[in-house]
Amino acid sequence: MTVKKIMNNFDLVGEVECVWKIQAICGEGPLWIDKESYAEKSIFFLDIDGQMLHSYKESTCEKHSWKLEEKTGWVLPRLNNEGFVMGCSSGVYFLDLCSGKRTFALLPDPQESENRFNDAKCDREGRIWAGRSHDPEKKSTGCLFRIDPDLSYSSWDGPYICPNGPAISSDDRTLYHVDTFGRTVWAFDKHPDGSINNRREFIRLNSETDGFPDGLTVDIENRVWLAHWGGARVSCFSPQAELLGTVKLPVPQITSCAFGGRDLSTLYITTAARNLNLDENPLAGGLFKVETKTKGFVSPAFAG
Numbered sequence: 001m002t003v004k005k006i007m008n009n010f011d012l013v014g015e016v017e018c019v020w021k022i023q024a025i026c027g028e029g030p031l032w033i034d035k036e037s038y039a040e041k042s043i044f045f046l047d048i049d050g051q052m053l054h055s056y057k058e059s060t061c062e063k064h065s066w067k068l069e070e071k072t073g074w075v076l077p078r079l080n081n082e083g084f085v086m087g088c089s090s091g092v093y094f095l096d097l098c099s100g101k102r103t104f105a106l107l108p109d110p111q112e113s114e115n116r117f118n119d120a121k122c123d124r125e126g127r128i129w130a131g132r133s134h135d136p137e138k139k140s141t142g143c144l145f146r147i148d149p150d151l152s153y154s155s156w157d158g159p160y161i162c163p164n165g166p167a168i169s170s171d172d173r174t175l176y177h178v179d180t181f182g183r184t185v186w187a188f189d190k191h192p193d194g195s196i197n198n199r200r201e202f203i204r205l206n207s208e209t210d211g212f213p214d215g216l217t218v219d220i221e222n223r224v225w226l227a228h229w230g231g232a233r234v235s236c237f238s239p240q241a242e243l244l245g246t247v248k249l250p251v252p253q254i255t256s257c258a259f260g261g262r263d264l265s266t267l268y269i270t271t272a273a274r275n276l277n278l279d280e281n282p283l284a285g286g287l288f289k290v291e292t293k294t295k296g297f298v299s300p301a302f303a304g
Helices: none
Strands: 013-020 027-033 042-047 052-057 063-067 072-077 084-088 091-095 102-106 115-122 128-134 142-147 153-160 163-168 174-179 184-190 196-204 212-218 224-229 233-237 243-248 254-260 266-271 287-292
Touching: 013 052, 013 243, 027 072, 027 115, 027 212, 027 266, 042 072, 042 254, 042 266, 072 128, 084 115, 084 128, 115 163, 128 153, 128 163, 128 174, 142 163, 153 163, 153 196, 174 212, 184 212, 224 266, 233 254
Parallel strands: 027 254, 072 115, 163 212, 212 254
Antiparallel strands: 013 287, 027 042, 042 052, 052 063, 072 084, 084 091, 091 102, 115 128, 128 142, 142 153, 163 174, 174 184, 184 196, 212 224, 224 233, 224 254, 233 243, 254 266, 266 287
16 A cells, blocks of 8 residues: 555654764664673674674663674574574574674575575564575565574565565564565565465555665554665554654665664664765764654564
């Protein structure tokens, strides 16, 4: 469905602040971690093109970075607290940040040599929902995969040039999946056994004014917060796809967002500096945050 309405006074958010002028080429995959076994209350995010993993500790503003071996679209916590699971060009790996060791787990589409992982989320049962994207974004070879704790996998939606998102509602009953080049966010009914069906259009962006839909997250009221690549904003939609308001940013390429902070009411936003003049866009690729009057929820961990 198309956007229904917009409120002029969006009172759910405060002022936007750039907390790290890092100029990531393609910032992505923000992940709030509040377990001491990983890092105390920090937001993690990737620079896909720059092949880096970054973390920003909210209480002290400490910043850490790790060089990665290849393009990586996401990191997620593991239930056994032994580091992260990560989605790379060449497959899924387990990562121990302390030692730097990564261990290969699986590759769901070995026949597609130009694909890479782009974005992912875990559901309550510890399954990963992850998209594989064509790189350099020319062919429809990408799909949405489900990766189960036993490392089996299955394809559930596609093909697309660049599958994006996904996000899962707070009640675990709706999965949102983005077709970036089709400018569409799809919604699916999600079931306890891990299956999804009833694919339907949630929103479709205007090609001339809205940019491209990128990453998204869902708050505790099941509102959907969507990043606009080329649209310089994050939009907030009701569960009925009504546009409630927007968070405007001083950079054009907004990639994703995730709730974090002491009470999970801070929306962290990643951006990209890809192909931009940094003299004209000095904050491009920065990590931003905005305080909100709602809350998100901590990402479930992968059970594998």
